[in-house]
Amino acid sequence: MIDIKNLSLKYGGRKVLDDFNLNLDKGKIIGLVGENGTGKSSLMRVIAGLEKNYSGEVLIDGNKPGGKTNALISYQPDHLPFDDFMTVIDIGNIYERFYDDFDSESYYKMIDSFSIARNLKIKECSKGMKDKVQIAATLARKTEIYLLDEPMTGIDPKARFEMLNTIIENFNLESTLIISTHLISEIEKILDEVIIISNGKVLAHKAVDEIREEKGLSLEEYFREVL
Numbered sequence: 001m002i003d004i005k006n007l008s009l010k011y012g013g014r015k016v017l018d019d020f021n022l023n024l025d026k027g028k029i030i031g032l033v034g035e036n037g038t039g040k041s042s043l044m045r046v047i048a049g050l051e052k053n054y055s056g057e058v059l060i061d062g063n064k065p066g067g068k069t070n071a072l073i074s075y076q077p078d079h080l081p082f083d084d085f086m087t088v089i090d091i092g093n094i095y096e097r098f099y100d101d102f103d104s105e106s107y108y109k110m111i112d113s114f115s116i117a118r119n120l121k122i123k124e125c126s127k128g129m130k131d132k133v134q135i136a137a138t139l140a141r142k143t144e145i146y147l148l149d150e151p152m153t154g155i156d157p158k159a160r161f162e163m164l165n166t167i168i169e170n171f172n173l174e175s176t177l178i179i180s181t182h183l184i185s186e187i188e189k190i191l192d193e194v195i196i197i198s199n200g201k202v203l204a205h206k207a208v209d210e211i212r213e214e215k216g217l218s219l220e221e222y223f224r225e226v227l
Contacts, residue, residue: 001026001176002047002145007056009042009200016042017054018200026144027173028192031208032180033223039200040180041078044149047178048075060145071101075147076138080130084123088116088133095137107140110166128155135163139170146177152186160186188219196226203227 007020016039024030032040045051046058049065060069082091088111095102111118114132122130131151138146148167152160160183168190171177181187188208196204204226211222 001061003057003059005057007043007046007054007058009039009046009051009054011042016200017046020056020197020200020202022195022202022205024176024178024193026176029167029171029177029179029190031184031187031191031194031219032178032197033182033184033194033219034197035182038197040197041149042200043197044075044077044147044178044180047145048073048147050075072144073147074138074141074143074145076134076149076151078149078153080122080134082122085121087121088118091122091133091137095140099141101142103140103142106170107136110136110139110170113166114162128159131155132159132163132166135166139167142172144175146175148177148179150180150182152181152183164190184220184223185218191219194219194222196223198227 002022002024004020004022007017008015009017020043032043034040042051046054047060047065049069058065061072063069092104092107095107096104108118111133114136116129116132125133135148135151138148152163164187167177179187191208193205193207195202208219211217211219215222217225
């Protein structure tokens with residue numbers, strides 16, 4: 001589904017991804033974990049087709065990111081890219097207009113489960129509420145790859161719990177979901193696999209059950225051991 005070979009990416013002469021190799025199949029929830037500034041967001045942007053100035057090979061279902069792959073990927077960046085005066089309904093309308101695979105019923109079901117008023121303006125939303133709106137819009141698309149970039153940063157534990165439950169309830173077993181975070185212990189329970197990166201390189205890529213059963217470690221303990 002996602003095949004990456006010898007991927008390198010530089011910003012201002014600094015390598016943020018360095019000879020990066022990865023192969024991901026469908027039907028998995030995958031954690032992309034690492035400290036801040038290790039290349040998580042950059043990798044997401046490459047897969048989403050938003051970053052072109054890289055070397056190496058990146059294939060999404062056999063195609064380079066962009067063009068043919070845009071319909072396969074639903075990407076949630078680390079900020080809400082909408083005007084502050086837009087409402088939750090406005091965002092739903094935009095997604096419905098631009099994406100044929102957008103399920104507005106699913107979107108509003110998630111919005112209602114988060115107890116967010118549909119006519120609420122973005123400027124009136126807290127950080128956690130904005131993140132929830134963004135998660136709802138991203139997951140309401142019926143596609144094959146979901147990219148969630150740091151969806152739980154800066155929100156309280158209760159909101160994180162609600163968000164994780166929403167992710168689980170709306171995950172399609174025929175799709176692939178990649179969630180980047182440094183909040184390792186928070187997402188461990190929903191993950192099938194984990195990718196640990198540091199300084200733009202893959203340090204480990206393992207099934208979470210394998211880490212627990214063979215090493216007897218929690219994901220956070222394993223993360224510390226690998227680093």
